[in-house]
Amino acid sequence: MAQATANEQPDTTGHDDPPGTARRNYRLAVASGAFGTAGFDCIHPELILVGLVLALTRSVTLAALVTVISKAGILAPQLLVGTRLEHRHWKRPYFVGFAVLRLAALAAMAVAIAMLGRGVTPWRLTLFFGAYLASCLCMGSGYVVFMDIVGRMIPTGRVGTFIGMRHFAGGAASVVIGLAVIQPVLAHIPTPTNYLVLACLGVALGAVHTVLFGLCREPVSTPATSSTTLGQSLRRGFGWLKTDRNYRIFLALRVTFRINYLGLAFFIPYGKELAAERDPAAIAILGGIMVAVHKVCRTFSSLVWGRLADGRGYRSCLVAAGVFFTVAPALALLAPHLPRGFAVAIPGTGATLDLPLAVYLLGLGTLGAAFQGLIVGGNRFLITSAPPHRRISYVGFLNTVTVPLTLLPLAAAALAGTLGLTVLFALILVGGLTYVLLALRMRENDPPPESD
Numbered sequence: 001m002a003q004a005t006a007n008e009q010p011d012t013t014g015h016d017d018p019p020g021t022a023r024r025n026y027r028l029a030v031a032s033g034a035f036g037t038a039g040f041d042c043i044h045p046e047l048i049l050v051g052l053v054l055a056l057t058r059s060v061t062l063a064a065l066v067t068v069i070s071k072a073g074i075l076a077p078q079l080l081v082g083t084r085l086e087h088r089h090w091k092r093p094y095f096v097g098f099a100v101l102r103l104a105a106l107a108a109m110a111v112a113i114a115m116l117g118r119g120v121t122p123w124r125l126t127l128f129f130g131a132y133l134a135s136c137l138c139m140g141s142g143y144v145v146f147m148d149i150v151g152r153m154i155p156t157g158r159v160g161t162f163i164g165m166r167h168f169a170g171g172a173a174s175v176v177i178g179l180a181v182i183q184p185v186l187a188h189i190p191t192p193t194n195y196l197v198l199a200c201l202g203v204a205l206g207a208v209h210t211v212l213f214g215l216c217r218e219p220v221s222t223p224a225t226s227s228t229t230l231g232q233s234l235r236r237g238f239g240w241l242k243t244d245r246n247y248r249i250f251l252a253l254r255v256t257f258r259i260n261y262l263g264l265a266f267f268i269p270y271g272k273e274l275a276a277e278r279d280p281a282a283i284a285i286l287g288g289i290m291v292a293v294h295k296v297c298r299t300f301s302s303l304v305w306g307r308l309a310d311g312r313g314y315r316s317c318l319v320a321a322g323v324f325f326t327v328a329p330a331l332a333l334l335a336p337h338l339p340r341g342f343a344v345a346i347p348g349t350g351a352t353l354d355l356p357l358a359v360y361l362l363g364l365g366t367l368g369a370a371f372q373g374l375i376v377g378g379n380r381f382l383i384t385s386a387p388p389h390r391r392i393s394y395v396g397f398l399n400t401v402t403v404p405l406t407l408l409p410l411a412a413a414a415l416a417g418t419l420g421l422t423v424l425f426a427l428i429l430v431g432g433l434t435y436v437l438l439a440l441r442m443r444e445n446d447p448p449p450e451s452d
Contacts, residue, residue, distance in 0.1 A: 025153050025216045030166050032212035037170025038177050039205030042198040043106065045070040046264045047290050049132070051186075052113070052195040056120050060417065064409035069129060071261075071406035073136025078144045078396030083233050085145065086224040086392050092214065095145040099210040102138035103203055105131050110199040117192045140399075148391045151383045152219045157310060160317070160380045164306020167372060171299025177201075178292045224389045236390070237397030245443065250381060251398055252438050253318065257374065258405040259431030260325045262412045263332070263367050264294075266421060290364060297365035298372045305376035314384075317377030318439040324370030326432030329425045331363030336422075370432075 043049060050063045057063075085094055109131035115124045154162045181201065185194045228236075240247050267290060309317040341355030353361075386394035416424045 021217055022153075022155075026162065028212050028216045029150070029153070029162070030169050032209045032216075033166030034169035034173045035205050035212065036209035037167065038173040039202045039209060041174040041178065041295060042182065042202035042205065043109075046267070047294060048182075048195070048198060052192060055191045056116060057125075060413050061410065062125075064413040065129065066132070067261075067409040068406050069133050070136055072403050073133045074140035074143065075399040075406065076403045077137050077141045077400075079233050079237070079393060079400035080230055080396075081141045081144050082390075082392035082396045083228050083230055086390060087227045089221060089223055090218060091145045091149055091221075092216070092218040095142050095149065096210060096214045098138045098142035098145065099206070099213075102135045102142065103206050103210070105135035105138060106199065106203050106206065109135060110196055110203065113192050113196045113199055117196070144392045144396045144399075146213075147379070147383060147395050148221075149216075149218055151386070151388065151391050152221050153216065156384050159383050160309030160314075160376055161303075161306040163376050163379050164302040164304075164309070167375065168299055168302040168306075171295050171302060174295045175292065175299060178295055183289070183292065222389060233393050233397065234401075236393060237401070240394070240397070244385075246381070246385065247394075247398075249438055249442050250378070251402070253374075253378075253435060254398055254402050255405060256431055256435045256438060258402065258408050259428060260370070260435060262409060262424065262431075263325075263329050263428045264364075264371070266409075266412065266416065266424060267332070267364055267367075289361070293361045293365050294368040297368040301369040301372045302376065305373045309376050309380045313444040314377040314381040315439065315442045315444045317373055317380070318442065319436060321370045321373030321377060322432060322436035322439045324366050324373060324432075325435050326429060328363045328367035328370060329428040329432060331359055331366060332425050333422065333429065335360040335363065 041048070045066050049066045053059070053063045053066055085091060088094070109128060112124060112128035112131055116128060150159070150162070182198060185197050188194075189197060241251060242248075305317055305321075308320065335356045338356045338359060342353075344353045382395050382398075383391070412424055415427075
C-alpha cells in the first residue's frame with residue numbers, strides 16, 4: 001500500500017474487514033444518507049421551517065430563531081458526547097439511540113404544528129421551538145458519533161468520494177421528493193397543514209435512515225483509554241489550536257462560515273421582497289422552488305467535490321467553496337437591479353420567473369454548491385487529520401466553541417431591519433472573500449496533532 005501523507009495516516013483498526021463487508025457498509029451508508037437527507041429537507045430549517053414561522057407570525061426575528069436553534073442545538077453537545085463515548089469500543093448503538101430520540105422529538109414538533117393550526121399562542125410556539133431544539137441536540141450528538149464510525153469504516157483514500165456519493169444520493173432523492181411531494185404540498189394544501197404533512201414525512205424517512213445505518217457492521221476500534229471531563233477536552237482542544245496550523249485555520253473558516261451562512265438564512269425574506277409577494281401562500285411556493293434549486297445544485301456538485309477532495313486534497317476543495325461563497329451574495333445583490341427581461345410561468349406553481357428572480361435563484365444554487373464543497377472538504381479534513389482515538393473530540397471541539405456565533409442571525413435580523421437586506425448581503429460578500437483567503441493558507445501535508 002502506498003505510504004499515506006503525514007496528515008492522512010489512516011485508522012486501520014477497521015479497514016481489515018473482508019471486502020464484502022466493506023462494500024456492504026458502503027452501500028448501506030450511502031442508502032441511509034439518501035433517506036436521511038430527503039427526510040431532513042422535508043423540515044429544512046431555512047427553506048421550510050422559516051417559511052412556516054414567517055407565514056404564521058410575520059416575524060423575521062422568530063424566523064431567525066429557527067436558524068439559531070438549529071445550529072446551536074446541533075453544535076453545542078458535540079464535545080460533551082466525546083467525553084462520554086470516546087473510551088467505548090462500540091459507537092453504533094449510541095448513534096441509533098440518538099436517532100430514535102430525534103425522531104421522537106420531531107414527532108412532538110409535528111404535534112405542535114397541528115396545534116398552531118388552531119391558533120398561534122406563546123405556549124404553542126414554545127412547544128414547537130422546544131421540540132425542535134430537542135431534535136437538533138440529538139442530531140448533533142449523533143453526527144460526531146457518525147464521523148467516528150465513518151473514519152474507521154471507510155478507507156482514507158475514499159472518504160471524500162464517500163461523502164460526495166452519500167450527499168449525491170440524498171440530493172437525488174430530495175429533488176424527486178421536492179418536485180413530486182414538497183412543492184405540490186406547499187402549493188396546494190393550506191398553511192400550516194402543508195407543513196404538518198412534510199414533518200410527518202420527514203419522521204418516516206428519518207426512521208428508514210436510522211434502520212439502514214444501524215445495519216452497517218461497525219469495525220472494531222482501539223478507543224481512548226478512559227473517559228475525560230469536559231474541562232480536559234477543552235484544554236486538549238486549545239492545545240491542538242496552538243500546535244496544529246490547519247486546525248487553527250479551520251476554526252477561522254468555521255467562524256467565517258457563520259457569516260456566509262446568513263445568506264441561506266435570509267434568502268427567503270430577500271426573495272420575498274424581490275418578488276414583491278406578501279401572502280403566506282406565495283411564501284410557501286417560493287420556499288418549495290428554493291428547495292428544488294438549492295438541492296439540485298448541491299446534488300450535482302457533490303460528486304465533483306468528492307473527486308476533488310480525494311484527488312487534489314481538502315485544501316483545493318475548501319478554496320473552491322470559498323469562491324462560490326463569494327459569487328452567491330454577489331448574484332443576490334445584482335438581481336434587484338436587473339430589468340425584468342422576460343416573464344415565464346413556472347408550471348404547477350402559479351409563480352412567474354423573470355430575469356431578477358432567475359439570477360437570484362442562480363445565486364441560491366451557487367450558495368448550495370458552496371455549502372457542499374465545505375461539507376465534503378471539511379469533513380475529509382476532520383476525518384483524515386484527527387487522532388483516531390480522539391476523532392469525536394477533534395470534530396466536536398471546533399463546533400462547540402463556535403456555538404455563540406449561532407446568534408449571528410439575530411444580529412443580522414436587527415441589521416437588516418435597520419439598514420436593509422442589501423447591506424446584509426454586502427457583509428456576506430466580504431465573508432466569502434475572507435473565506436477564500438483563509439483556505440489558501442492551509443497546508444495539505446501538515447502532520448497530525450499529538451494527543452493523549
